[in-house]
Amino acid sequence: MNASPVHASNVAKHFGRVRALDDCSFSLPSGSVTGLVGPNGAGKSTLLSLIAGLARPTSGTVSVHGTPVRGQMHPDVSLLTQKRPLYDQFTVREMMRAGAALNDCWSAARAFEVLDLLAGVDKDARVGNLSAGARTQVAIAFALGRLPKVLLLDEPLSDLDPLARDETLRIVMTEVAERGTTVLLSSHLLTDLGDVCDHLLLLDQGRVQVAGEIDEILGDHRVVVGPAEVSLETDGVVVDSSHTARQTTALVRGGSVPSGWDSTHPDLEALVMGYLRAARTRKLARQ
Amino acid sequence: MSEREHPPVVAENLGKKYSRGWALRDCTLRVPAGRIVALVGPNGAGKSTLMGMITGLIRPTAGRIAVFGDVPNGRGMHPAVAFLTQAKPLYPQFTVAETLHYGRSANPGWDQAYAESLVERARVPFAAKVGTLSGGQRTRVALALALGKRPRLLMLDEPLADLDPLARETVLRTLVEECRTQCITVLLSSHVLAELEGVCDHLVLLTDGRVRLAGDVSELLRAHAGQPGMQRLGELALAYMRAEVAA
Amino acid sequence: MTWIVWRQQRPVLITLAAGLVVAAAAILLLRAGMVSDLQTRNIVDCVRDGTLQACRGEGPRAFQKSWYDLIHFAQLLVIVVPALVGLFIGAPLFAREFEQGTHVLAFTQSVSRTRWMATKFVVAALPALLFVAVLQLLVRSWVNAAGQLGPLAGGPYYFSTFDAQGVSPIAYTLFAYTLGVFVGALFRRTLVAITLTLGVFVVTRGFLSTWRESTIEPVRVLSNELTDPYAGMGPGQVVKNTGFLDAKGAVVTDVNAAQAKCVPNARIEVSVEDRTACWQQNGLARSFREVLPFEQATTVHLLEASIFAGLAVLFVLGSVWAVRRQA
Numbered sequence: 001m002n003a004s005p006v007h008a009s010n011v012a013k014h015f016g017r018v019r020a021l022d023d024c025s026f027s028l029p030s031g032s033v034t035g036l037v038g039p040n041g042a043g044k045s046t047l048l049s050l051i052a053g054l055a056r057p058t059s060g061t062v063s064v065h066g067t068p069v070r071g072q073m074h075p076d077v078s079l080l081t082q083k084r085p086l087y088d089q090f091t092v093r094e095m096m097r098a099g100a101a102l103n104d105c106w107s108a109a110r111a112f113e114v115l116d117l118l119a120g121v122d123k124d125a126r127v128g129n130l131s132a133g134a135r136t137q138v139a140i141a142f143a144l145g146r147l148p149k150v151l152l153l154d155e156p157l158s159d160l161d162p163l164a165r166d167e168t169l170r171i172v173m174t175e176v177a178e179r180g181t182t183v184l185l186s187s188h189l190l191t192d193l194g195d196v197c198d199h200l201l202l203l204d205q206g207r208v209q210v211a212g213e214i215d216e217i218l219g220d221h222r223v224v225v226g227p228a229e230v231s232l233e234t235d236g237v238v239v240d241s242s243h244t245a246r247q248t249t250a251l252v253r254g255g256s257v258p259s260g261w262d263s264t265h266p267d268l269e270a271l272v273m274g275y276l277r278a279a280r281t282r283k284l285a286r287q
Numbered sequence: 288m289s290e291r292e293h294p295p296v297v298a299e300n301l302g303k304k305y306s307r308g309w310a311l312r313d314c315t316l317r318v319p320a321g322r323i324v325a326l327v328g329p330n331g332a333g334k335s336t337l338m339g340m341i342t343g344l345i346r347p348t349a350g351r352i353a354v355f356g357d358v359p360n361g362r363g364m365h366p367a368v369a370f371l372t373q374a375k376p377l378y379p380q381f382t383v384a385e386t387l388h389y390g391r392s393a394n395p396g397w398d399q400a401y402a403e404s405l406v407e408r409a410r411v412p413f414a415a416k417v418g419t420l421s422g423g424q425r426t427r428v429a430l431a432l433a434l435g436k437r438p439r440l441l442m443l444d445e446p447l448a449d450l451d452p453l454a455r456e457t458v459l460r461t462l463v464e465e466c467r468t469q470c471i472t473v474l475l476s477s478h479v480l481a482e483l484e485g486v487c488d489h490l491v492l493l494t495d496g497r498v499r500l501a502g503d504v505s506e507l508l509r510a511h512a513g514q515p516g517m518q519r520l521g522e523l524a525l526a527y528m529r530a531e532v533a534a
Numbered sequence: 535m536t537w538i539v540w541r542q543q544r545p546v547l548i549t550l551a552a553g554l555v556v557a558a559a560a561i562l563l564l565r566a567g568m569v570s571d572l573q574t575r576n577i578v579d580c581v582r583d584g585t586l587q588a589c590r591g592e593g594p595r596a597f598q599k600s601w602y603d604l605i606h607f608a609q610l611l612v613i614v615v616p617a618l619v620g621l622f623i624g625a626p627l628f629a630r631e632f633e634q635g636t637h638v639l640a641f642t643q644s645v646s647r648t649r650w651m652a653t654k655f656v657v658a659a660l661p662a663l664l665f666v667a668v669l670q671l672l673v674r675s676w677v678n679a680a681g682q683l684g685p686l687a688g689g690p691y692y693f694s695t696f697d698a699q700g701v702s703p704i705a706y707t708l709f710a711y712t713l714g715v716f717v718g719a720l721f722r723r724t725l726v727a728i729t730l731t732l733g734v735f736v737v738t739r740g741f742l743s744t745w746r747e748s749t750i751e752p753v754r755v756l757s758n759e760l761t762d763p764y765a766g767m768g769p770g771q772v773v774k775n776t777g778f779l780d781a782k783g784a785v786v787t788d789v790n791a792a793q794a795k796c797v798p799n800a801r802i803e804v805s806v807e808d809r810t811a812c813w814q815q816n817g818l819a820r821s822f823r824e825v826l827p828f829e830q831a832t833t834v835h836l837l838e839a840s841i842f843a844g845l846a847v848l849f850v851l852g853s854v855w856a857v858r859r860q861a
Binding site: 037039131160161166189191273284 | 422452453479480525529
Binding site for chain 1: 535537538541542544545634635636637638639640641642643644645646
């Protein structure tokens with residue numbers, strides 16, 4: 001049994017005829033920060049909820065540190081969802097007390113440490129009255145009070161202004177640096193991901209398209225540009241190609257550079273966009 | 288000045304006070320015509336208040352505001368202004384065709400052919416119920432609804448939230464293409480500064496209810512050229528939001 | 535975990551506590567006022583026995599005019615509270631958590647879902663049940679103080695007396711509460727749950743109220759006067775049926791035929807004795823009424839309560855299933 005922080009083996013999740021996830025396999029290395037990307041409906045939220053034990057896989061297994069996850073939250077895992085659910089009527093202090101009441105293993109010290117970061121959160125304010133940034137900070141403090149070894153974040157940066165986004169990422173990175181927590185973070189904001197992630201997990205249509213260390217992946221891909229009339233011949237896999245009147249641009253994985261074509265390595269944004277475009281082309285072709 | 292020559296938005300010492308304090312104060316600005324204006328600032332800085340006063344949904348407590356030379360009143364939006372919010376107020380039960388029909392009946396200057404062409408280009412089926420569309424498709428339909436009005440000022444409040452990167456790119460590209468070809472002034476409030484960099488040529492930055500920065504992007508960048516970490520629009524805006532720059 | 539539910543229910547608890555204080559104060563004050571009014575009017579004995587000579591005059595009538603409606607209203611309060619508990623404590627219990635997404639919060643901590651559900655269910659129910667019990671006792675003591683001058687004169691089967699008596703209020707509360715919890719867990723939307731709970735509660739209570747009296751056998755009581763089956767009837771009797779026996783003691787089936795022969799001319803007043811004699815000649819020997827015996831009231835209470843309790847158990851099981859079913 002693979003003892004990595006999160007290991008998925010042929011995981012599938014079907015809702016009736018809809019295949020939210022299909023044959024996903026990957027392994028997150030300890031202490032890594034993995035960006036989970038993909039078009040809407042690719043199965044990102046489904047995957048996170050499977051790892052958290054909120055739903056059971058239709059087939060395959062998800063395991064955390066070697067223990068299979070079966071409809072129950074693993075004590076080493078914490079999940080923060082996009083809605084950032086908290087008890088709005090409670091004060092921040094009462095919310096932390098609730099954390100202690102709901103968990104066997106809870107560190108009030110850690111939770112309050114996170115609350116005091118950056119500008120600090122007013123602990124006697126009602127959770128429902130906090131700004132989006134402060135609310136996110138409370139939610140993260142709540143998640144980290146469990147002293148998790150694996151932190152799952154589902155769109156944690158949505159609805160945050162640039163300042164709050166910046167600060168939230170800083171809190172997460174501090175946690176990783178100090179405690180070596182493994183983080184799996186899904187977001188649509190690729191520039192932010194590029195700043196913090198060292199690994200990538202790209203889903204499309206419920207399948208894993210790309211998984212691994214970002215540097216390796218970027219090194220393995222090329223953006224090639226060539227004249228429009230010449231067709232692209234390569235022994236690599238063409239992920240996506242686009243044509244204008246004068247030139248053809250393609251994202252290629254592996255293989256050698258065709259002669260006469262310009263080649264550069266993509267940055268994270270270009271890579272992800274290339275895969276997303278390819279996904280959209282496939283989807284439109286099917287309709 | 289004839290009506291055609293009035294600038295889209297002129298505000299003089301504009302302010303709005305609520306019981307909890309001033310949401311916007313001493314706001315003096317002039318939005319030049321034909322520009323794509325980025326309206327940025329932290330949450331609670333007054334962006335929605337400013338937009339509300341331009342549409343006439345909020346009445347100023349102090350100062351004056353004129354939209355194309357007219358004072359916005361509560362009776363309805365200026366016919367030359369279209370507003371697209373994050374909530375994208377479309378009725379989920381309506382089909383796309385019915386939504387456009389609603390646009391036609393609600394707006395005197397409606398251009399059905401143009402709106403339909405926008406929907407076609409987005410490859411959204413006319414017979415689909417709006418509630419079944421993806422986020423990106425819904426935004427394209429909402430954009431068609433706004434542009435079908437043939438506005439001269441288009442205001443967008445966080446239109447790209449919840450869209451995946453590809454959808455964001457496509458919507459933004461459509462927006463820019465349509466607005467530049469028709470010289471529509473765009474006022475776009477968004478949190479994702481990196482995206483606005485290639486798109487916006489004018490910036491209005493609010494913090495704590497006051498205007499901190501307003502001007503053409505190229506001029507602002509030139510004015511801060513010597514300072515480190517402010518080479519790009521996004522970095523400049525972030526620095527001002529952090530109030531790291533002396534006033 | 536218990537603390538969390540207390541804290542979440544705090545607004546409800548405050549409302550219940552305040553409501554109970556106000557209700558208790560009102561009931562006790564009114565009751566004291568009524569008792570002194572009884573003494574002033576000198577009709578204290580009528581509480582025990584409303585058939586006394588002294589109890590038919592102007593005094594008792596004036597008394598009832600002042601107090602009857604108030605006491606009746608207090609009984610109705612006891613009847614309405616179970617529904618309110620179901621609507622405003624039961625229905626939102628899980629529905630609100632699902633609506634606001636905080637169930638995800640609870641499911642991603644180390645507390646087990648069963649413990650979470652059970653604690654919420656029990657801790658939210660206890661104050662409500664206590665409220666109902668105390669209110670019931672207060673109202674009962676007031677009703678008893680009025681005795682035969684109040685709703686008790688209508689007998690134990692009178693709807694407001696029956697529904698506010700014995701195990702019934704608690705049974706109705708448990709039914710409404712578990713119904714609300716189940717509907718809330720099933721539909722996961724508070725407003726839908728409240729509406730549905732109200733509908734099902736009203737229909738079920740209405741149906742069982744009408745049906746419950748048919749579960750006991752009425753007792754036949756013979757009347758002393760042929761022309762008046764109700765002669766000699768005490769207060770508060772519920773008459774299910776009247777009829778006539780013939781000379782052999784069998785029930786006369788076609789009463790109209792016999793009685794028609796005695797009314798040759800509707801305009802002529804016939805004396806009671808003549809009518810009696812005529813009916814007797816035509817085969818009607820005795821008249822009777824069938825009444826619900828007072829002693830069976832407890833049985834009816836228990837029967838109805840056990841049906842509601844059984845439904846409550848089903849709803850609890852249903853709630854457990856509805857909360858735990860995973861997408």
